[in-house]
Amino acid sequence: ALPGNAISQALPGNAISLALPGNPSFPGSAWERHYRLQFEIADTGCGIAADELETIFQPFVQTQSGKQAQEGTGLGLVISKKFVELMGGKITVSSQIGKGSTFNFEIKVNVCEAKNLDEKQFHRPGFTLEHNQENYRILIVDDLPENRRLLFELLSEFGFDIREASNGIEAIEVWESWQPHLIWMDLRMPVMDGYAATKEIRNRENNQSGTGKDSKATAIVALTAISSENERAIAIESGCDDYLIKPFRPNDIFEAMNKYIGVPFVDEEPISKQDSTKNEVLALTREDLAVLPDDWLTSFYQATIEGDFDLMLELIDQIPSDCQFLANTLTNLTQNFEFEALINLTDTHKGEK
Structure with missing residues (x-):
């Protein structure tokens, strides 16, 4: 999944889960200006209190309305923020109690000539x-x-x-x-x-x-x-x-x-190498990672929480050669920005709950 896709799924997902009767809206959708894309996503939910706006981008923090909805992990906004920053942008939020919230972000883009596009890369097997x-x-x-x-x-x-x-x-x-x-x-x-x-x-x-x-x-x-x-x-x-x-x-x-x-x-199409790799990624379990040292898991978990992409790849490079499957699979997850999956896999305290 591309980071833009993850952001566009996570933010409307919050809007939908917390909205009162009414729908999340995407005013203006997106427009290009000087090689930047600007997005605005608004909901008609119960809103976020001013004192909560300072903490909603912190890991595992949920607003009062989010806790009442009993949905999510408190990671959606954290991951969205990191994705935006990875693409050279910044995300902001404004909210009014009883009226809803509006998230704004913009990202840097490079314009690509249509003739350089490969149609196959956009085709999904059915x-x-x-x-x-x-x-x-x-x-x-x-x-x-x-x-x-x-x-x-x-x-x-x-x-x-x-x-x-x-x-x-x-x-x-x-x-x-x-x-x-x-x-x-x-x-x-x-x-x-x-x-x-x-x-x-x-x-x-x-x-x-x-x-x-x-x-x-x-x-x-x-x-x-x-x-x-x-x-x-x-x-x-x-x-x-x-x-x-x-x-x-x-x-x-x-x-x-x-x-x-x-x-x-x-x-409808034969399984490609990419599909095969995806199946390997889906097959990875916490038990597979048990062969790695606890301090490595803790460091990788913290780097993922912080969205430190470079450190995550550096830590993967430290994995011994006899665990090449783990290294390859973790690299795939990292490069596809599957941060929540990585957090679930490397949280050393999860099994104690």
């Missing part, structure tokens, strides 16, 4: 389904319409039978009457959360099996903005088959559907 597949029933459960719409638009291209629910009670009702093959379950929702809804569905499935009814268990995958090993454990204990973090990659969705209900997605 996916399709094998022919003569059954009609898969998919239930999307999320209290935010924009989140449901995002997943609906991704999956509707494949002809799935899709229904939606905005809370746990609605999810149980749809499950009872419709028996979906798979449920994408948000965890934090009003009325009834995803944990309780999943438990209730599993209890009803157990009761059905006890009566001798021949029914296959519905796959339930948690899809949430909460990046926490503790939350993951609770979700799995509640009956979820898996736990994915928002924002998700389309490939994550496809892989889960293939794994849990056997949807046979087919890549």
Whole structure:
């Protein structure tokens, strides 16, 4: 992912998660002036208090409204700020309680002649389904319409039978009457959360099996903005088959559907070397990094938090040659600005929580 993409995802993501009825807006979108791009992103949320404006760009700091929304890790703005600075820019924010917030940033750009562009670099490999597949029933459960719409638009291209629910009670009702093959379950929702809804569905499935009814268990995958090993454990204990973090990659969705209900997605293009490298990156775990010294992990973690790109690469160069896979994979993550993934992988205190 390019840093510009990460910024444009993180800031609207904050706007959407904290906005009251209304929508985040992008006045003027972007315009070029003397080889700089200027952006303005505004939301109609509850706003940020003046005393909180001084700390919102610090790691793991969330505003009061952010804590109430119970979403995110407190890293989105930190990472956005570092990306902007890496591209020679600066980010600012203004806010009014009860009216919303506006973020402004500008970045340096180089103009490229159209004739020098390679069309292949902008083409994304697509996916399709094998022919003569059954009609898969998919239930999307999320209290935010924009989140449901995002997943609906991704999956509707494949002809799935899709229904939606905005809370746990609605999810149980749809499950009872419709028996979906798979449920994408948000965890934090009003009325009834995803944990309780999943438990209730599993209890009803157990009761059905006890009566001798021949029914296959519905796959339930948690899809949430909460990046926490503790939350993951609770979700799995509640009956979820898996736990994915928002924002998700389309490939994550496809892989889960293939794994849990056997949807046979087919890549329309052969797997390239870049795709193969991406798969290696996704396969990296905290256990893989356990071979590295704790002081190295602490230094790399701190450099990532501070967005010190040069120091991160210097530390990777210190990795022994017999751990070349780790070095290559960490380099890929660093060069693709996957800071949050790196933070999760190298936080030596995470397993103690």
